[in-house]
Amino acid sequence: MKAPVNHIIDSSFIDGPGNRTVIFFQGCNFNCKYCHNPETINLCIHCGQCVPGCPEGALELVDGKVEWDEKKCVDCGACYKNCPYSATPRVKESTVEEVMERLKGNMPFIRGITVSGGECSLQRDFIVELFREAKKLGLGTLMDSNGGLPIAFDKELMEVTDGVMLDIKGTDKGFHLELTGRSNDIVLNNAVELARLRKLTEIRTVVLSDNPCSRQTVVNAGNILEPFLKDSKVTYRLIKFRPIGVRGEAEHWMMPSQGQMEELKSLVEDKGFDKVIIT
Ligand code: SF4
Ligand code: SF4
Numbered sequence: 001m002k003a004p005v006n007h008i009i010d011s012s013f014i015d016g017p018g019n020r021t022v023i024f025f026q027g028c029n030f031n032c033k034y035c036h037n038p039e040t041i042n043l044c045i046h047c048g049q050c051v052p053g054c055p056e057g058a059l060e061l062v063d064g065k066v067e068w069d070e071k072k073c074v075d076c077g078a079c080y081k082n083c084p085y086s087a088t089p090r091v092k093e094s095t096v097e098e099v100m101e102r103l104k105g106n107m108p109f110i111r112g113i114t115v116s117g118g119e120c121s122l123q124r125d126f127i128v129e130l131f132r133e134a135k136k137l138g139l140g141t142l143m144d145s146n147g148g149l150p151i152a153f154d155k156e157l158m159e160v161t162d163g164v165m166l167d168i169k170g171t172d173k174g175f176h177l178e179l180t181g182r183s184n185d186i187v188l189n190n191a192v193e194l195a196r197l198r199k200l201t202e203i204r205t206v207v208l209s210d211n212p213c214s215r216q217t218v219v220n221a222g223n224i225l226e227p228f229l230k231d232s233k234v235t236y237r238l239i240k241f242r243p244i245g246v247r248g249e250a251e252h253w254m255m256p257s258q259g260q261m262e263e264l265k266s267l268v269e270d271k272g273f274d275k276v277i278i279t
Helices: 096-106 120-136 155-160 173-180 185-196 212-228 248-252 258-268
Strands: 002-012 020-025 059-062 065-068 092-095 112-116 140-145 163-167 200-207 235-240 275-278
Touching: 002 096, 002 120, 020 096, 020 120, 020 140, 092 096, 096 120, 112 120, 120 140, 120 155, 163 185, 173 212, 185 200, 185 212, 200 212, 200 258, 212 235, 212 258, 235 258, 258 275
Parallel strands: 020 112, 112 140, 140 163, 163 200, 200 235, 235 275
Antiparallel strands: 002 020, 002 092, 059 065
16 A cells, blocks of 8 residues: 655654654645645646756656656755645655654654644545554554544544544634635534544644634634543644745735734633643
C-alpha cells in the first residue's frame, strides 16, 4: 500500500505530547482561504509548468510525469510557490514499510507519531496499517485532522488511534462553507463523538481579526464540548491568523490583537478544557 507523502519531520515537540515523528501527507479535501501551505492541497497533475523554473535542475519531465531529484533540490520553493494547481512535484509515493524504516531510525528518541497533511484521513487505510505497525514498537499514535471525514465513527481507525487533534474552523454553516469550501456537519459530529470516546486531544480554531464568526465559533465549540470535558484532558488552541504563506484575499486580512485573543480565551476558560492556549 502506498500514500503520497509530502515530507516527514523526524523530531517535533509541537505536534502532540513528547518528541514525535510527524508524517505530512499530500492532498486535502478542504480549500481554506487562509491555508498556509496551499501547495499541499492537490496532487500534482504533471503539467510540467514548474520544470523549467527549477534553478537546480532537480525536476525532469519523463514520459509525461514530473520526476523530482531530492538530492539536487535546495528547497528554494520556486516549483510549489508558482504551481497554478495548489500542488507540488516534491511528493514521494511511500509504502508503510518505508515509513516504518524511517521511524525505526528515530527510536528510541521518539515516543509517538503524528499524521498530518494536507488531510491525513484521506489516507485512512494507510494510516490504519501504519499505526498498527507503530504500536508494535510501543509508539503513541495521533491524527491531526480537519475532521471532514467521519473518522470518529470508523471503529477500526479509532482502535489504533490514541488521539485526534481536530480543527474546528467555524461552527456557523455558512461561514465554514465560505472559508473552507465544505460543510461543517461532519466536523462537529466528529468533535462530539471523539470527546465522548475520550479520543479528543486538542481542538484548534484559527481566529480572524474582528470577525464575529470567530467569536461565535469559540463560544459554540466550548458549549458543544462542555458536557464531555469532565475528567478529560482536552486542550483548546486558539491560533492567531497570520498572513504568511496565504493566497488571494487572505493576504490582506489582519492579524487579531493579543487583546482580542485574550478576550476569546476568557469566554471558554470555565468550560472544562485542560488548557486554553493562544498561539
Ligand atoms: S524547491 Fe527544489 S525542486 Fe522545487 S524549484 Fe526549488 S530546487 Fe527545484
Ligand atoms: S507541481 Fe504544479 S506546476 Fe509542477 S507539474 Fe505538478 S501540477 Fe504542474
